[in-house]
Amino acid sequence: MNDLAIKELLYKMADDQLILGHRNSEWTGFGPLLEEDIAFSSMAQDKVGQSYALYTILHSLGEQEPDTVAFTRNAEQFHNSIFTELPNGEYDFSLIRHFLYDTAEIMRFDMLTESSFQPLAELAVKVRAELRYHTLHANTWVKQLGSATEESVARLQKSLEHALPYALGMFEESPYEKELIETGVFAGEKKLQEKWLVKISAIINETRLQLPDLSTLQPVSGGRIGKHSEHLQPLLNEMSEVFRIDPTAEW
Amino acid sequence: MNSLDPRVNRLPSVGQPGQAEPKAPLDQFGTFEVFVQPKEGKPFQHEGAVHAPNLEMAFVLAKEAFTRRFQCVSLYVADTRHVFVSPMTEGNITVFDFIHDTPEQPGAKLSYEIFMLSKRGKQHVHVGSVMARTPNEAMSEAKRELQTDKVVYNIWAIRTDDIRFTKPEEQELWMTLPEKKFRDASNYKGGDKLKEFLERSQS
Numbered sequence A: 001m002n003d004l005a006i007k008e009l010l011y012k013m014a015d016d017q018l019i020l021g022h023r024n025s026e027w028t029g030f031g032p033l034l035e036e037d038i039a040f041s042s043m044a045q046d047k048v049g050q051s052y053a054l055y056t057i058l059h060s061l062g063e064q065e066p067d068t069v070a071f072t073r074n075a076e077q078f079h080n081s082i083f084t085e086l087p088n089g090e091y092d093f094s095l096i097r098h099f100l101y102d103t104a105e106i107m108r109f110d111m112l113t114e115s116s117f118q119p120l121a122e123l124a125v126k127v128r129a130e131l132r133y134h135t136l137h138a139n140t141w142v143k144q145l146g147s148a149t150e151e152s153v154a155r156l157q158k159s160l161e162h163a164l165p166y167a168l169g170m171f172e173e174s175p176y177e178k179e180l181i182e183t184g185v186f187a188g189e190k191k192l193q194e195k196w197l198v199k200i201s202a203i204i205n206e207t208r209l210q211l212p213d214l215s216t217l218q219p220v221s222g223g224r225i226g227k228h229s230e231h232l233q234p235l236l237n238e239m240s241e242v243f244r245i246d247p248t249a250e251w
Numbered sequence B: 001m002n003s004l005d006p007r008v009n010r011l012p013s014v015g016q017p018g019q020a021e022p023k024a025p026l027d028q029f030g031t032f033e034v035f036v037q038p039k040e041g042k043p044f045q046h047e048g049a050v051h052a053p054n055l056e057m058a059f060v061l062a063k064e065a066f067t068r069r070f071q072c073v074s075l076y077v078a079d080t081r082h083v084f085v086s087p088m089t090e091g092n093i094t095v096f097d098f099i100h101d102t103p104e105q106p107g108a109k110l111s112y113e114i115f116m117l118s119k120r121g122k123q124h125v126h127v128g129s130v131m132a133r134t135p136n137e138a139m140s141e142a143k144r145e146l147q148t149d150k151v152v153y154n155i156w157a158i159r160t161d162d163i164r165f166t167k168p169e170e171q172e173l174w175m176t177l178p179e180k181k182f183r184d185a186s187n188y189k190g191g192d193k194l195k196e197f198l199e200r201s202q203s
Helices: A003-025 A034-060 A066-071 A091-112 A118-145 A150-171 A177-182 A189-204 A232-239 A241-245 B055-067 B135-146 B168-174 B190-202
Strands: B030-037 B045-052 B074-079 B083-085 B110-117 B125-132 B154-159
Touching: A003 A034, A003 A091, A003 A177, A003 A232, A034 A066, A034 A091, A034 A118, A034 B045, A034 B055, A066 A241, A091 A118, A091 A150, A091 A189, A118 A150, A118 A189, A118 B055, A118 B168, A150 A189, A232 A241, B030 B055, B045 B055, B045 B125, B055 B074, B083 B135, B110 B135, B125 B135, B135 B154
Parallel strands: none
Antiparallel strands: B030 B045, B030 B074, B083 B154, B110 B125, B110 B154
């Protein structure tokens, strides 16, 4: 099996988790209520932990140490989708991103429990268990605020429309897509997007939100090949600040 | 003033004339009681409360507020207004002395979960369930069916149907919790790091 194909898959997944984990952690101390602040921060920490587990598999395939990989690359060396690096904005956007992203993630890891690449299949069982809470959290909030007041519905709707083109960028295909599918490593982005659409539609149908026709939207992609928005490099600068001062620092 | 912080929005306007008005209610969420089962085979115990707009949101928020560290295999929540509380005692006086038989009443019996406090300063612990028509009857049924030699200071009764339990497919929410040692304060080894820092800065 081609190591490059597996590495490309692992990098994009790990980078998604790390970047969104870091973004979501920016809400720590600012959440809309104490209980939510704790929950959102915990899930951000889970995501960083999941990225660490994926970087560890990459290390076993000959890549550098997880800390080196996480803290020393520049923006163009990251493979996360642009969706994950966008600034938090207001809580409605963060919540909608959490909903759209985590729905895709739980399905991705669910598919990967069947992967022919054993280390990933084993990890996927654990990650899926953590994501079960993340999606329960996201779905409950979206159902709650998507049917609560005029303001909450309008704000979520606006965020949903803003987020969707970026969300579609999550499914940007790998140059090794065919090989990954044929070797049973991963069933592919197209299949994932189909499953994702069914799930998000089902949740949105339980609310007063309207899902736009996705075929009319232009996906914002490029992240998988290192083409990012202006928002990623400042995030990386901040995230790696301590590491750059003292690479041996423990905290 | 318009702010995202409700405390700012509650500030009274200053220097404005006006009529006497009823005090506006607080815009806070209600509370829900949280019960946690730390290990398989151990009883559920009361851990505290969360603020939430409804029972389902309370379950979601309770999970991280109360079970993000240590061990947990299951949790459940109930609206604080659905928790019925017996009289309170102390010393060697058991609360059962204050609980009397309830006269037979018409109507169907419903299941109630019973929690007892047998150490002051500790939590209420789940001891079993009883069938009753009213909360008062649930207390007297608890006395009849669940009383032991131990002194009990207080009893809670919650209708089983009023509880949001963990669903079987949600049991895996805590699968990786034992691995998250980094969330335990002892895992930071703060003392060791401080000592090392001081030694380094003195040398």
